[in-house]
Every structure is written in structure tokens, then in C-alpha cells.
Amino acid sequence: MKALLTSFISGMVFALGLGISGMTRPIKVIGFLDFFGAWDASLAFVMIGAIAVYFIAYHWSRKMPSPLLAADFSLPRRGDLDANLILGAAIFGAGWGLGGFCPGPALTSVASGAPAVLIFVAAMVVGMYAHTWLIELRAATSDWAASSSKDILDA
């Protein structure tokens, strides 16, 4: 119960952070990615702030036998670079530059009720299901799916 409350409150604080930082505004995101135009460096500060805090938390967590409200840490363990990672990141980046939204800000912005956001989020959900279907299709036709059907912990 406490763990679920933590998730809810963390989600809320995450959304506030996104809103305050400017991440929910495509003009800021696209301005940040516009290295050859009127570059807006603001979003670099979002990463600096977030990483500075999380870096400390991560090092703290390594000294803990388990998290405070759960049995164990579920962290990604992979260290290898594969084609899926590289291709996936490239495709995601293209969509990010195109729309100016990444998943967190898009989901937070659903609260605005703006049709643009609803269209983006609906398409994003379809894109996620499309990936699942592709994996299942591959699994059904051959067995090279093994390397792709990693679980969702790989963040």
C-alpha cells in the first residue's frame, strides 16, 4: 500500500517537474534540439538537475540491501549494445524531434485535453502495440525474436 502511494506521489512530482522545467512545451523541446537555429539550452539544465539528484540516490541505493518498501531492486542488468537499442533510440529521437513530445510530458499533457496531445498519445500507444505485434510475428515465423523480446525492465 505504501509502495503504491509512493508511486502515485512520485508520478505527481514527476509531472510537476516536467511542467516547471519546460519539458511539456514542444517549443522548448524543439528549441533545445535546434542546434543550428536559435538554440535554447534550457533543457540541458533539466538533465543536469535530474541527474545530479538521481546520481546521489543511485549510489545510496547500492549500499542498501533492499528498497525501503519492496523486497528487491528491479534494475536493468544488461550492458551489451545491440541493433535494437540503436535503431530504437534513433526512431524515438526522430519522433521526439518531429512532435516535440516524449512519453512523460505527453502523458502529463493529457490533462490539458488538447487534441494535439490526445492524437500524439493515441499514436504512441499504437506504436507500442505495433512493437509487441512485431515481436509476436517474429516469434511465430522464426526464432530470432529471442533477442528482441526483452522485458520492460531494460529502461
Place this chain on the structure above:
Amino acid sequence: MHNFTPLASLLGGMLIGLSASAMLLLDGKIAGISGILAGVLKPVKGDTLWRLCFLVGLLAGGLLLRRILPIAFDFGLVRPFPLLALAGLLVGFGTRLGSGCTSGHGICGMSRLSPRSLVATAIFMFTGALVVYLLDHLARGSL
């Protein structure tokens, strides 16, 4: 450089870091939004409720922003709907294929110095900048 907001962005970033830290230290989870959403779309027994709570929190935070900081939803630049739909498809598919997005790779993974996340972040920043360049400089006016 216009609209430069280093302090607000730093503060917002620290709140994001704080939220992700609470998820790690209390719940032992990575606050990667694309992964959290994907786990709700394809539920696994015993691993769904916390994700749902996080997403409801995200939405609650959004509703709060609407009240206290309406500028957060002043998007400033809204692409035509067909482009937004294409962007959403690419973001959804790409984050699954690449196992993460700006939060999971860009913040959590980078902080852990994960080689996969460092590479993924460099790549999505690069292709994002490339698309903005192609769209807003080379193709300006033709769209």
C-alpha cells in the same frame, strides 16, 4: 537564444530527479515512463498496479499544473496533426525497440553510467536534432 529558462529548468529537473529517486529508494523501480506505460498496456500479474498508480499520479500532476502553472500547457509550437500522429507512432515504437526514453535512458540510465543508456541518449538526441534541422531549416515553408 530566446526563452532561456535555466533556473526553472534546473528546479524542474531536480523535482524529476527527486521523484525518480523515491521510486528507486522506496519501491526499487526505475522511473522510465515508456517502460511504465508499456507494462500497463501489456499487463503482467503483480507488476501492473504500481505502474497504474504512477500514471494516475502523472495525470493528477498534470491537472494540478493546469491550475497553478497554465503556461506548462502553452505548447508554443504544435505540428500539424498528421505529423503529430507520425511522431507518436515513432516515439511509441522506438521507445519499445530501444527499451527506454528520455527518463529511463536519459536520466536514470545516464546517472547509473549504463553504457546502453549513454549510447541510446546520444543517438536519440542526435536524430531529434537531425529531424528538427531537416524540418525547420531545410523544409521551412514547404510544410
